[in-house]
Structures are given as C-alpha cells and as structure tokens.
Amino acid sequence: MSGLYLHIPFCASRCIYCGFYSTVHPKGHIGINIQERYISALCTELNLRRNYLANESLSTIYLGGGTPSQLLPSQLERIFYNIYEVYGCRFDDMEITMECNPDDITIGFANSLKALPVNRISMGAQTFSDQRLQFLRRRHTSADVRRAINLLRTVAGIDNISLDLMFGFPSETLEEWRDDVDTALSLEVEHISAYSLMFEEDTPLYRMLERGETSEIDDELYRRMYNLLIDNLTAAGYEHYEISNFAQPHRRSRHNSSYWSGVPYIGIGTAAHSFDTNSRQWNVADINQYISALENNRLPIEGREELDAKLQYNDLITTALRTSEGIDLTKLSPANRDYLLTCAEPHIHSRRLALGNNSLTLTREGIYISDSIMADLMAV
Ligand code: SF4
Structure with a gap:
C-alpha cells in the first residue's frame, strides 16, 4: 500500500502564519495560463515517475497546498484522469482527500465535486x-465554514470532513478557545486537527513577533488549552489517535496515518517530498523552475537523502511516537531497542512515556513536550 500526494501551490492571498510553499497567482488570463502550465507539468511528472512506487498499489491520494480548491473543476478532472492513466487505480476503494478553503465552496463547486472521485x-x-x-x-468568515460544510454534505454528498483548528492566539482566553471547540463539535465533522499557532521563520507573523507587535501565550495557558481540547473531543467520542489529530470511529486519516507508519509515498508538485523506505527526495520549491524542468522532460528533484540505519531509527522516533499506538518495539533491532529504552528511562520514570508490552507511547504529560522527548530519544 502507498500514498500519492499532489501539491497545488496556488493561493488567492497569503495567511500571515503560513510556511507552506504557494504563490499568489494573478487573476485572469495570466493566472489561468500559469495554472494550466503547472497542471501539464504535474501530469508530466506523474508520467515520468510512474515506477517510483514500483510494486506498491496506491491506497490514498491527497491534494494539498496551497489551495487545491482554487483550481477549476476541469483542471481537477484532468489531474484525476492522468492519475487513472498512470496507476490504473480503482478510485472507489481509495481515500481521496482534497484541501479546500471555505470561501471556495460555492454551490457550483460543490456540484462539480460530484464528478470527481474525491471522498474526503x-x-x-x-x-x-x-x-x-x-x-x-x-x-473566509466563520459563517462561510458552516455554509461550506452544509454544501459539501447536501450538494456534493461528502460524508468525511476534517476541520483544522488553531489555538494560542495572542490574548486568546481559555473560554474563547472553549467556544471554538464547542462550535467545531456542533458541526459534527468526522475528523478534527488542532494545532497551536506557530511562529515560523520567514512569515509575517514571525516578523510581527520580532517587532514586539504580537506575543506567544504562556506555557500554562497552552497546557490548559490543550487539555480542554483533548478532554472535550474525547468526551464527544473522538479518538485522539495522533498528537494533533482526532477522529470519529473508523475516520482516521488513512493518508496521514501512512506517514506515521513508514508506508511509502510519492509527492508530485513543487516542494513535494517522496519516500520509498530507503530514501527521501524532494522537488524544487519554485513554480517557475518546476514548470521549466518538466517542460524540458527533466525531473524537478532538488535533493535526495539515503536513509541509513541511524536516520531510519530517528524517523521511527519522530513518526511512530506521535501516534496513540506509539513505537512498536518489535520493529527495532536489539541494539536500537536497548538504546531507546535507556534514553526513555527518565521519561518513563517521570510518567511522560508509558512502556507497554511491546510499545512505548507518550502519556498526556508527555504530549505537551513531545518535541523535547523525541530529541532525547534520537540517535546522534
Ligand atoms: S496554503 Fe493555506 S494557510 Fe497557507 S497561505 Fe495558502 S490558504 Fe493560507
């Protein structure tokens, strides 16, 4: 089993916190032209790399961005037609996710989704x-989110919707965050991902922080917000299956779960990453270079990294430990298992990690400081 990720690097405008690669394409003729050239390049890359996942069958497709819902229905149809041509897959058995912005979901767009194999x-x-x-x-506004969910359900017939939430805004109170969580629950979506507001370098938000125009929330409020999130979502029947992800029964994201369980995937498009279990590779994060390479039948690969035993061990720490199943100790060599358990011992003792029969998992206390625990467990 394997996954296919397609990066659609177009946004109507840039959000101040965003570190993902995307371009604000001009509206009208020129914008459409660059989108068309990009999609042609995407289809060429799909073809050129058709053997990357040699003996694996495709089980999930994910259109991310950027903003895939900025594409025209005809452009999305063209992408899926090419995927079908290259992989010959039966879409009905697959999880096919598309990221959408609420304000892009019009009645017309929801109707056009019915002609696509997208089911999440x-x-x-x-x-x-x-x-x-x-x-x-x-x-978008909050009213747009409600309207979009309604259209996706009633017009497009989508019964698997995931919402992204953020917490930890400057001066946000616990009560305000509780209202957001309650509102999300009232929408009865199948999946919720929640992240604290990140101040990533090279974003306008980061520069505001540097200039003292905004601030981060303190650790204690962060913990209380995170606690409230976990308590309220699990009480409502959501399974907390990954640090930031919650799902109704049987509604985990299969695509993202494959990233955390070492399943191979291919990433097509600008800045997309691929993984074949032995190596990782990534494409250029520049739309002009990307299009130009593929218009000349060259792959737009910018870098490649072989995964030696140490990197594979470190990958396992930073992926499996994120999940509720944790690290499967039987997947480790005796030497790596001993190393891991030695490094983990202080955290097990302080109840930030829990040692099961053959697993090592983060406890609630450990989740708050998962990054520093992972750093302690990695091989140097
Ligand atoms: S990718 Fe999403 S979060 Fe980033 S700028 Fe575009 S719309 Fe905003």
Missing part, C-alpha cells in the same frame, strides 16, 4: 472568531 475534504476553519480570522488574514 480537509478544510482550514482555524477559528470561529471573525476577529481572529482577520488577524490571520484568512479570506
């Missing part, structure tokens, strides 16, 4: 406060 939508709601949405420079 991931939507960035972020918050239901219009004031905080404006702060993030999101283009």
Whole structure:
C-alpha cells in the first residue's frame, strides 16, 4: 500500500502564519495560463515517475497546498484522469482527500465535486472568531465554514470532513478557545486537527513577533488549552489517535496515518517530498523552475537523502511516537531497542512515556513536550 500526494501551490492571498510553499497567482488570463502550465507539468511528472512506487498499489491520494480548491473543476478532472492513466487505480476503494478553503465552496463547486472521485475534504476553519480570522488574514468568515460544510454534505454528498483548528492566539482566553471547540463539535465533522499557532521563520507573523507587535501565550495557558481540547473531543467520542489529530470511529486519516507508519509515498508538485523506505527526495520549491524542468522532460528533484540505519531509527522516533499506538518495539533491532529504552528511562520514570508490552507511547504529560522527548530519544 502507498500514498500519492499532489501539491497545488496556488493561493488567492497569503495567511500571515503560513510556511507552506504557494504563490499568489494573478487573476485572469495570466493566472489561468500559469495554472494550466503547472497542471501539464504535474501530469508530466506523474508520467515520468510512474515506477517510483514500483510494486506498491496506491491506497490514498491527497491534494494539498496551497489551495487545491482554487483550481477549476476541469483542471481537477484532468489531474484525476492522468492519475487513472498512470496507476490504473480503482478510485472507489481509495481515500481521496482534497484541501479546500471555505470561501471556495460555492454551490457550483460543490456540484462539480460530484464528478470527481474525491471522498474526503480537509478544510482550514482555524477559528470561529471573525476577529481572529482577520488577524490571520484568512479570506473566509466563520459563517462561510458552516455554509461550506452544509454544501459539501447536501450538494456534493461528502460524508468525511476534517476541520483544522488553531489555538494560542495572542490574548486568546481559555473560554474563547472553549467556544471554538464547542462550535467545531456542533458541526459534527468526522475528523478534527488542532494545532497551536506557530511562529515560523520567514512569515509575517514571525516578523510581527520580532517587532514586539504580537506575543506567544504562556506555557500554562497552552497546557490548559490543550487539555480542554483533548478532554472535550474525547468526551464527544473522538479518538485522539495522533498528537494533533482526532477522529470519529473508523475516520482516521488513512493518508496521514501512512506517514506515521513508514508506508511509502510519492509527492508530485513543487516542494513535494517522496519516500520509498530507503530514501527521501524532494522537488524544487519554485513554480517557475518546476514548470521549466518538466517542460524540458527533466525531473524537478532538488535533493535526495539515503536513509541509513541511524536516520531510519530517528524517523521511527519522530513518526511512530506521535501516534496513540506509539513505537512498536518489535520493529527495532536489539541494539536500537536497548538504546531507546535507556534514553526513555527518565521519561518513563517521570510518567511522560508509558512502556507497554511491546510499545512505548507518550502519556498526556508527555504530549505537551513531545518535541523535547523525541530529541532525547534520537540517535546522534
Ligand atoms: S494557510 Fe493555506 S490558504 Fe493560507 S497561505 Fe497557507 S496554503 Fe495558502
């Protein structure tokens, strides 16, 4: 089993916190032209790399970005037609996710989704406060999220919707975060991903922080917000199956789960990463270089890294430990198992890690500081 990721690097405008690669394409003729050239390049890359996942069958497809819902229905149809041509897959057995912005979901767009094999939508709601949405420079309002979910369900017939939420805005209170969580629950979506607001370098938000125009919330409030999230979502029947991800029964993201369980995947498009279990490789993060390479039948690969035993061990730590199943100790060599358990011992003792029969998992206390625990467990 394997996954296919396609990166669609177009956004109508940039949000202040975003570190993903995307371009704000010009509207009208020129914008359409670059989108068409990009999709042609994407289809060429699909063809050139058709043997990358040699003996694996495709089980999930994920259109991420950027904003895939900025594409025209005809452009999306063209992409899926090419996937079918290259992989000859039966879409009905697969999980096929598309990221959408709430304001792109019109009746016309929802109708056009019916002609596509997409069966799961991931939507960035972020918050239901219009004031905080404006702060993030999101283009939608909280009313747009409700309207979009309604259209996706009633017009497009989508019964698998994931919402992204954010917490930890400057001066956000615990009660305001509780309201966001309650609103998300009232929408009865199948899946929720929740992240604290990150201040990534080279973003406008980071520069605001440097200039002292905004601030991070303190650790204690962060913990209380995270606690509230876990308590309220699990009480409502969601399974907390990964540090930031919650699913109704049988609604885990199969595509993202494959990233955390070492399943191979191919990434097509600008800045996309691929993994074949022995190596990783990634494409250029520049739309002009990407298109130009493929228009000349060259692969747009910028870098490649062989995964030696140490890197494979470290990968396992940073992926498997994120999940509720944790690290399967039987997958480790005796030497790596001993090394891991020695490094883990202080955290097991302080109940930040739990040692099961053949597994090592983060406890609730450990989740808050998962990054530093992972750093302690890695081979140097
Ligand atoms: S968060 Fe999404 S919509 Fe906003 S700039 Fe990033 S990719 Fe584009």
